[in-house]
Amino acid sequence: MTLLKASEIDVALTDQRQLRAFIGDEPTRKVVDQVVTELMIPNAAVHRGGIRDAIRQLGEQRSPRLLIVDLNEAELPLSAINELAEVCEPGVAVIAIGTRNDVGLFRDLINNGVSDYLVKPITPLLLQKSLLSVLDGTSPTRHTSKLGRLIAVTGARGGVGSTMLAVNLAWTIAHRRRRRVALVDLDLHYGTAALALDLEPSPGMREALEQGERIDSLFVERAMVRQSDTLYVLSGEEALGEPVVPDTAALEALLRDLRNKFHYVIVDVPRQVTSCTHHVLETATNLLLITDLSLAGMRDTLRRTMLMPAVNAACQLSIIANRTGEYREGEISRREFEAGLGRAIDAMIPFDARSVTRAANAGQPVAAGRNKVAAAIQEITDKLAGSGSSRSSIRSWLERLTWR
Ligand SMILES: Nc1ncnc2c1ncn2[C@@H]1O[C@H](COP(=O)(O)OP(=O)(O)O)[C@@H](O)[C@H]1O
Ligand SMILES: [Mg+2]
Known part of the structure; x- marks a missing residue:
């Protein structure tokens, strides 16, 4: 070392x-x-x-x-x-x-x-x-x-709330649980994780992902933007005219370094199938797959669910329905959706435009307020990180750090 x-x-x-x-x-x-x-x-x-x-x-x-x-x-x-x-x-x-x-x-x-x-x-x-x-x-x-948990968050479709969930889950674990969290937005051009937390984008992220040989602990630390003493963010806003070609080996080194330093590494994974997004899915300890209660959402949730055992059999998959209740009449019911999927939905986050837009305009995570979305995210946190005080349960160190 x-x-x-x-x-x-x-x-x-x-x-x-x-x-x-x-x-x-x-x-x-x-x-x-x-x-x-x-x-x-x-x-x-x-x-x-x-x-x-x-x-x-x-x-x-x-x-x-x-x-x-x-x-x-x-x-x-x-x-x-x-x-x-x-x-x-x-x-x-x-x-x-x-x-x-x-x-x-x-x-x-x-x-x-x-x-x-x-x-x-x-x-x-x-x-x-x-x-x-x-x-x-x-x-x-x-x-x-001994590595922190790698939580991949991705949408079955665009706009279903993958970034919203990644940001608010990161914020909740970091602020309500006081665990160290790194939030990584892998969409280098259009990522909105930094924006949602009212932070500057990380200019060093592109360099970190394009030049794997340069990645070391110090380099990563410098590229990260601090939201609080427990929450750090990597989220780019690269010029739209410039293609970025991230290197999978660099991403692998980056994630390994982050998992050494943080209890949770939460990655907002774009839906595009690239070697980088594939790498995250292959190594994640948990995958949160977000969908709306639409037919297209059901189809793509099903396709992703079927793919996962071959990609990463050890990964714990959770299906999360978001924006539920938005189209009361046109929406597929939970029961029908679960029947179509052949498995249960693990959590539902209600549509709450008022709370979400208010929080967005204030540059605050919606989870920081008292509203239905915050309550649902708290429940998801409890399922992921265990409920109650983090100090009360005594499990072995290894168990906690490999978190399966
Ligand atoms: N539960 C919700 N209630 C109301 N609006 C929501 C909810 N979840 C997400 N949104 C809004 O939906 C839009 C898309 O969410 P976003 O997280 O950017 O989706 P994705 O990253 O999957 O494309 C955003 O404007 C977001 O604020
Ligand atoms: Mg997004």
Whole structure:
């Protein structure tokens, strides 16, 4: 892994530290200090404290790439580790330090996504070895499988509300759930994700997608536009006279990098069948397919639904009917639509022109208000991200980060 020079770090998105340690006792802290200095890890911070402090601080700040936590004070180390996972960015590697010399605990921690567990008293050599194997990615754990969820949102037809849903889902997860979300609008010419959130388009997006070899973490961070500390947007507004030819390998690198940094990467996918849109469908953990309750909507929802098992069998597909009730008389009923489709509609979003246009004119997401569309999007969020407080449920770290 490449270490960033402090001068290269962009303050807007980053202030991400390379390493942070939360250690309770003086002798261990000394060892950590010594090893961090010897390995010349830049932008590192060694704090007094333990896993509780890590949970508190990382809930409010960016995660470091590498985290060393003292488990000492935790009565239930596994639930503490799971709580930590809830607040950490997916890509962070964790080394735990504790006093219990217990193989069962070691195995449980590793199974819950921790990269290594060291028993006190630790020596500089031991810690150095552990740090290096985690940094090289040679640590025996499944660190690489910790990725945020990739949610593709696409319309069965144009104008059915794919962008509306992508934007508002991103906003709801980022603001109501306080999870880190990257929203990507893959329509580089006509994309409206930035506009819907009253943000500037991202001029770096085209470059990122055309020049795959240039993609690195810093490049991606610079291209993103910040909506809040939990929501970042990539949405272009390229000149209409200039064709853009995105490179699939570049898109793949971009999405991988984003999934390392964000709990959710939500992609508004145009309906055109290109190698890029196909790549997103092939790798998505979830596909939200939006339709209206029309005959054409039914036909194309059916065609897309039938295609998915061959494209990406592991992808969880949800069918969402939007603008329901708009044409009360001409509309196909839910029951008829489901019968035609041969499966259930997972969620319905009512047509609510007043709330949607008001929000659009104010540059506000409709989900920020109190209205029927916001309520429906909240329900979809609950289904996707689980309802209730994100900290209350204790599932394994790995389970949460692969999110199937
Ligand atoms: N539930 C709804 N009620 C009223 N208007 C809606 C609703 N959903 C979307 N719209 C409006 O429909 C239009 C098309 O939505 P958009 O998200 O741009 O569709 P797409 O991205 O699928 O082409 C927009 O003007 C949007 O504000
Ligand atoms: Mg759109």
